[in-house]
Amino acid sequence: MFSRAYKLAVTVPPLAWVALFLLTPYLLMFCYSFWSISPAQTIVHSWNVQNYRELVTVSVYWQTLLRSMWIAARVTLFSLLLGYPLAYFLSFYGGSRKDLLYQLVIIPLWVSYLVRAYAWKTILGSDGVLNTLLQYVHLAKHPLEFLLYSPFAVVLTLTHIYTPFTFLPIYASLEHIPRNLVEASHDLGATPAQTFWKVIFPLSIPGVLAGATFAFVLSLGDFLAPLLLGGPSGIMISNVVVSLFGAAYNWPLGAAISFCMLVLVVALLFVSERLEKKWSFS
């Protein structure tokens, strides 16, 4: 159907792009992860698995990774709990204001991440909006300290930031459900709850999976929220990587952690895609 030249012209540029800007850097990082650092702080190009051994033996690294996954899991759960009802409402009850409401959900994505993170700082701080209000109405005697510089602040901010990412795929999958299926369910005497759980929800699972993957993967690799709002015990694995590549100048160990994260994320994407295929109805 298409000429050979045309096929080449459309496939080569994206392949070259991926090879140059994605695969090469990853390959370099992979090489770095097998090198080491000399006492004089220069990178020695001698191949060994010392960095990976360190990841397993030094407990802070895998503990921080587990903690990051725990934070990401909570963010995913809360984003779904917020994103699903929102998408459901918009898709089934949005009516003529659907487009406007849709835009309202998207608008936060136009605002810089940093601005949103700093906004939470002014809301949650000891002198912040929330604490001032709580003290004004005498619900709290002293400023609640756990609100800011805590894992709570990190989960809250990340949930706020990644909810639109879960909303979008769920909304898309709900929009694709043929409405006559819902009507048929009602006609056959199913209650609204039965219709939801037996018809709508199973059909929206691919969207839920896609949204959950977005939220989990993006928040797992986040380092700004823990840096700005996390406090002394809220740091995540990416902060460790940043500090290894930055202050500590231990690129090899940083690369080893990054590579483990990469494998983890790719595995997750693979699993979620398989599941999405299994649940898709078309």
Add this chain to the structure above:
Amino acid sequence: MNWRRKGQLGAIIAVVLFTASCAKKTPTLNLLVWEGYADPSYVKAFEDAHHCKVSASYMGSSDELMAKLRGGSAGNYDVISPSSDVATSVANAALAAPLDLAKFPAYKQLSAQLTALPLVRVNGQVFGVPFMWGPDPLIYDTAAFSNPPDSWNVLWDPKYKGKISVWDDLSTVYMAAQVLGFDKPDPAQLYNLTDEQLDAVKKKLLELKPNIRKMWSTGGELTNLFQNHEVIAAMGWPLMTNQLRKINFPVGETIPKENTTGWIDHLMITAASDNKELAAEFLEYMIEAKTQKQVTDVTGYTPANPQAAQFMTPDQVRNLHLDDVDAYQKHIYFWQNVPRRAKYNEIWNEVKAAQ
């Protein structure tokens, strides 16, 4: 391609080249320095006099500076301000350019105690000029203390759970080592701790964690933490005290009885700089007595050029201890090169990552 098309293309190229060359006419001096070292109050005059633009990036810690220089971005900066802990490494690693002292008339005015130090001398060449020095004092909110604190131990006081801040830097490691008394009898031991001592320091810092609200990594961040009443005591720089005083925040600053560490910042020209001439003029300008006084006004640091005192009020001279420099310096152990910096960083990272 016909001639007309070629002509159009040529015109476009000419315009692009012309604008590019115009943009090059105002040279830009890029600084990677500590906060407060590029304040418009004195940089503006230099820009006007030399028809150039000074653009500054701030460094959050000595290690960040080293990582940026080693990581290949040395060419992005013309002037850097390494402190006494890494100045020797910068000079040794050939990251800075040697200076021709004849070009710096003000160099002779600098405090001989500072210029005599071997910090920035490698193979008989000088790689930097001492610029400012000062301590890492204990800064506190005077409204929160009925008696002014006089010991670093106040940071560990369970009363102040979640109310203190420390610098995300090895200085905090040195401070904990001082509290444990590892600086006695030889203060240089702080920069050469043994493995056992580092383990003890780590334990001590882990005990401090419940009290830490947030580790600060830029000067502005700590000022904000005080201003928003997130913390009441911290290890900081005189810069923050100065900033807080300017906004009438009730702030106190002290050198605790365990003494403290301090730094001597040097200005250097990077080896990769394309603007070495202009950079040299900038260095000379920055160590002139008049500029040094202006830098002191902004930062609260002590000038390396004692002649700056002639422009100061007697109060300022007393606050900066310029009238009794020797006695004052007895309480400050200046940062030195840390041979096992990687090990120190490892300990510090483990403290930060611990739950």
